[in-house]
Amino acid sequence: MKVLIVGSGGREHAIAWAVNKSDKADKIYCAPGNAGIAEYAECVNIGAMEFDKLVAFAKEKEIDLTIIGMDDPLVGGVVDAFEAEGLKVFGPRKNAAIIEGSKAFSKDLMKKYHIPTAAYENFTDKDEALAYLETAKMPIVLKADGLALGKGVLICNTLEEAKDGVKTIMEDKKFGDAGNTMVIEEFMTGREVSVLAFCDGKTIKCMTSAQDHKRAGDGDTGLNTGGMGTFSPSPFYTKEVEDFCEKYIYQPTIDAMAAEGRPFTGILFTGLMLTEDGPKVLEYNARFGDPEAQVVLPRMKNDILEVMEACVEGRLDEIDLQFEDNAAVCVVLASDGYPVSYQKGFVIGGLENFKEKDGYYCFHAGSKLTEEGIVTNGGRVLGITAKGSDLKEARKNAYAATEWVTFENKYMRHDIGKAIDEA
Numbered sequence: 001m002k003v004l005i006v007g008s009g010g011r012e013h014a015i016a017w018a019v020n021k022s023d024k025a026d027k028i029y030c031a032p033g034n035a036g037i038a039e040y041a042e043c044v045n046i047g048a049m050e051f052d053k054l055v056a057f058a059k060e061k062e063i064d065l066t067i068i069g070m071d072d073p074l075v076g077g078v079v080d081a082f083e084a085e086g087l088k089v090f091g092p093r094k095n096a097a098i099i100e101g102s103k104a105f106s107k108d109l110m111k112k113y114h115i116p117t118a119a120y121e122n123f124t125d126k127d128e129a130l131a132y133l134e135t136a137k138m139p140i141v142l143k144a145d146g147l148a149l150g151k152g153v154l155i156c157n158t159l160e161e162a163k164d165g166v167k168t169i170m171e172d173k174k175f176g177d178a179g180n181t182m183v184i185e186e187f188m189t190g191r192e193v194s195v196l197a198f199c200d201g202k203t204i205k206c207m208t209s210a211q212d213h214k215r216a217g218d219g220d221t222g223l224n225t226g227g228m229g230t231f232s233p234s235p236f237y238t239k240e241v242e243d244f245c246e247k248y249i250y251q252p253t254i255d256a257m258a259a260e261g262r263p264f265t266g267i268l269f270t271g272l273m274l275t276e277d278g279p280k281v282l283e284y285n286a287r288f289g290d291p292e293a294q295v296v297l298p299r300m301k302n303d304i305l306e307v308m309e310a311c312v313e314g315r316l317d318e319i320d321l322q323f324e325d326n327a328a329v330c331v332v333l334a335s336d337g338y339p340v341s342y343q344k345g346f347v348i349g350g351l352e353n354f355k356e357k358d359g360y361y362c363f364h365a366g367s368k369l370t371e372e373g374i375v376t377n378g379g380r381v382l383g384i385t386a387k388g389s390d391l392k393e394a395r396k397n398a399y400a401a402t403e404w405v406t407f408e409n410k411y412m413r414h415d416i417g418k419a420i421d422e423a
Contacts, residue, residue, distance in 0.1 A: 001305060004058055005030045005041065006048050006078070007069030010332075010365035010383040011290035015069055016040045017361070018297045018304040025305060029061065035374045036364025036382075048073045051081040058087050065090060065308065071147055074266075074286050075101035090308045091266040092286050096257055099264065100286040103183045104145045110281060113256040115249055117281040118186040118273075126170045129182060133162045141185040144169050146178030151224045151339065155187065190275040191236040191419070192282065194292050197250060197270070198307055200316035201263035204254045205307075206246070208299055208323040209237040210292040211419070216339060218415045225339045226380060229416030231329045231391055232295040236274055236419075245272065245279050253284070265311055294363045294383045295328035329398040329417050330385040332365070336411040338379030346376045346408040353404040359387040360401050376407055391420040 001024045005012055013036045019025050020040040031054060033043030046053045048070050058066055066082055068074050068091035077094035091097075098105050104122040109115070118141075123129040133140070142165040144152030152175040156162035169179040197206040210232040216222035249270060257264040269285035269292070288296075297304070301322040310316045335342035344366075351374060354362040363385060366378015384402045388394030395417040402412060 001025055001064040002027045002061060003029070003305070004054075004061070004063045004066040005033075005037075005069060006054060006066065006073060008032050008034050008037075008048070009069070009290055010363040010380065011288050011293045012069040013037050013363040013365070014293040014297045015067060015288065015304070017363070018300070019067070022303045022305040024303065029057075029063070031057065034364045034377070035367040035369040036362065038369065049076060051076070051078050054078065055081055055085050055087065058082065059085065064088060065305065065312070067091070067308065068266075069287060071097075071100055071285065071287055075147060088312055090312055092264050093262075096262045096264040097286040098262070099257065099268075099284045101147060102145055102181075103143050103283070104181050106284050107183055107185075109256055109260070113252055113259075115252050115256070115281060116278060118188050120183055120185040123170075123182050123184060124180065126166055129166050129170065129184060130163060132184060133159060133166070136162070136184065137186075138162070139187040141187050142166065142169060143183040143185060144175040144178040145181035145183060146175070148175040148178045149226060151175070151226070152178055153224060188273045188275050188280060188282070190273045191234070193234045193237045193272045193274060194230075194289055195237070195245070195250075195270050195272065196288060196292060196296055197268045198311050198316060198319075198321065199254055199264050199266060199268050200311040200314045201265045202254065202258060202314070203316040204250050204268065205316055205319060205321045206242075206250060207296050207321065208232055209234040210289070210295055212289065212292060213413060213416055216413075218413050223339055225334075227289070227291045227332065228334065228413045229329070229331045230289075230291045230295050231395065231417040231420065232292070232299060232327065235391065241274060241279055245270075249279065249281060290365075291330045291332060291363075291383045294330040294361070294385045298328055298361060298385060298387060299324045299326065324387075326387055326389055327391040327394040328385055328387045329391065329394040330363075330383045331398050331402050331412055331416050332380050333382040333384060333402060333405060333407075334380050334411045335366075335376055335378070336409040338411065342379055343409060344376050344378065347372050348374050348376060348381070349406040350404045354401070360397065361385040362405070381407065381410075391417060395420060
């Protein structure tokens with residue numbers, strides 16, 4: 001098979017690594033890709049939002065399957081563009097990707113179909129939002145409706161903070177048009193868990209669980225980022241929790257989307273909060289999480305292309321999805337100053353250390369190949385992943401591996417997976 005992967009981050013590198021393992025893969029392309037992805041794929045200089053060029057390239061190279069990694073093109077309708085030309089593509093159509101593209105839509109869907117989530121209200125008028133806050137219980141959560149690179153969520157502890165948050169989202173437009181509509185949501189407490197699942201429109205098959213760390217600093221301090229590290233599986237995601245979620249959240253979500261005339265094919269990412277009242281949905285995404293993919297895919301036993309083809313062809317029920325009985329931890333190496341301001345262009349050393357070592361992976365998120373070598377080219381630079389027999393061993397291995405890599409202004413959290421010690 002000839003495969004095209006669309007995207008340029010650590011998630012797409014993990015997908016490319018998994019595709020490269022498949023016996024079905026003869027040739028892999030990635031648009032636009034990065035320096036790490038280039039080890040497995042031929043990178044082509046086409047942006048993820050250049051739908052016409054992507055379609056033309058897929059036709060010219062006779063691509064058998066295109067895998068969309070990123071949220072922006074999915075929400076923008078790239079799958080529809082490929083399908084209109086008779087091309088096989090993995091990912092939800094535009095009318096299904098709205099489950100990530102609009103938080104207001106997803107909250108309304110959950111309310112209509114009785115899927116457990118936090119109480120909320122949607123607002124398009126700033127003054128109405130401010131008036132609502134006067135009677136609301138603090139702390140409270142404000143969410144920009146649209147895509148905001150995982151950063152459009154504000155947790156406000158006081159009324160003053162909440163009022164400032166409304167100004168930030170709806171007036172100052174810090175997250176652009178994503179803030180035209182805003183969701184005000186009840187603040188939930190508990191353990192967070194992420195569960196990715198393959199879907200074919202009617203059947204859903206869940207992968208092993210994971211837990212992300214969104215805040216920039218140790219101890220969950222600082223600004224929200226795209227993710228500073230993750231571990232899999234979550235020790236808090238018990239069989240009892242899993243059974244509840246399959247019955248009351250995952251399958252009902254797929255059934256709800258089908259009932260709305262929006263059949264969902266691709267990856268459904270469900271962010272959960274394990275509250276005292278049971279699991280509730282925090283958010284949905286319409287693609288692999290980043291960096292969740294970097295710990296989930298290395299543990300998957302199945303051939304990823306076989307599973308994706310089954311999804312596209314509506315026969316996911318034939319697949320027995322299996323994962324290794326071990327654990328994985330990913331620590332993100334970022335540029336100091338991320339997510340606000342940071343410098344790029346520093347040479348990365350030590351990448352060769354990962355070539356011979358089984359169970360250790362270096363997934364590139366923001367890197368570029370230059371005459372000087374591979375250099376930093378983003379806020380999140382690398383995802384250092386390691387496996388172990390259990391979470392504690394995987395965590396120890398991952399942090400040891402972060403020492404193999406050098407670049408100027410290297411920054412990371414030192415407490416990824418610390419919750420493991422409390423399990």
